[in-house]
Amino acid sequence: MKKLLLTAGLTALISTTAMAETIGVSIARFDDNFLTVMRNGMEDHAATLDGVDLQVEDATDDVAKQLDQINNFVASGVDAIIVNIVDTSAADAMTAAAESAGVPLVYVNREPTNVDSLPDNQAFVASNEIESGTLKAFQICQNLRAEGKSGGAKAYMLMGQLSNQAAIQRSKDVEDVLAMDMCNFIELVDKQTAEWSRDKAQDLMTNWLSSGEPFDAVFANNDEMAIGAIQAMKASGIDMADVQVGGVDATQDALQAMQSGDLDVTVFQDANGQGAGSVDAALALARGEDVDQKVYIPFKLVTPDNIDDFLGKN
Structure with a gap:
């Protein structure tokens, strides 16, 4: 036994x-x-x-x-x-x-x-990254039209690490939307990588602000960079009600920024x-x-x- x-x-x-x-x-x-x-x-x-x-x-x-x-x-x-x-x-x-x-x-x-x-x-x-940048860019386009800016608007784009397919695709998504008849009133002034980083995005946005170029929107490949751009703009005294800002991910920090009226659009990535x-x-x-x-x-x-x-x- x-x-x-x-x-x-x-x-x-x-x-x-x-x-x-x-x-x-x-x-x-x-x-x-x-x-x-x-x-x-x-x-x-x-x-x-x-x-x-x-x-x-x-x-x-x-x-x-x-x-x-x-x-x-x-x-x-x-x-x-x-x-x-x-x-x-x-x-x-x-x-x-x-x-x-x-x-x-x-x-x-x-x-x-x-x-x-x-x-x-x-x-x-x-x-599917084709959805992410497209959803964000089209919503910002609609928001700008609703604000009466369809006669002409300018924007910056913060890109992620260019070794990442997501950064390349999300950037292409934005450019494809801006090429549409409905949204081609938006001119992309400049686009540069901030490598997904909040700090690097803040530095890059600060440099753009120093040029004095007027703009109406900021497209960011992710929320961290969108938040960095917002921090730079607020530090420069810009009223966030005057600028459309969009990111991707729907992180908790981003949602807090949206509740505060600083972030206009994000895209939930589960x-x-x-x-x-x-x-x-x-x-x-x-x-x-x-x-x-x-x-x-x-x-x-x-x-x-x-x-x-x-x-x-x-």
Whole structure:
């Protein structure tokens, strides 16, 4: 009887061990508000799943470091890998490292340049960036027309890191909207990268303000840069009621700025949803299940009219 119980216990232990699943996660940078919410979404979701363990690493915006992290995950025998990529053009090496080891890989939030040629055991979970900049730019266009400025308006654009597909696409979205007959009254005075940073955006906006060029709107690729621009304008004594400012992400700081009357438009990008979705996709791939290679979580326009629907979400 004791031998039988021991055998049964050992079988249970082996079964439990076999069910345990480990996912290695490499995040581009921890010191980013949106990515922090996304990371928390991953960890919170994994905590609700039996036997799922996340090993989360900070790539500190270093491409080589991130590739090392992926190789280390492979060497340690993880069941799957999730990557929030530092430089979207560096995906080929990361895809190859995981593919050669037979380890499933999921890119999250930032679209890799090889997204259309990913192997069967790799996927991409994010939101469709064509929506983000388009929703923001079109709403600002409508707002300017409502203010009676359809006869001519000027704007600046703050871009994210140009190594990121999101920055390139969101900027193109704005320019495409401004090329529409309805919105071509808006002239883009200048566009420069502030690398997703609030501080760098504040410095860049301060430089633009020093030129004395009149303007009516600021398009920012993300909320952090929109807030930096707002801080610079307020420091210069500009009445925020006179300038339309739009960002992307609907972070809590951005929503507070909107409630204060400083930010006019943002676009909700579901950080928690992307985080949880990437964990689900990684587990499904690790279990040999079918997964859509592109999993899109919709963007949603946020204005003062519907802000209450988004408070507390990012």
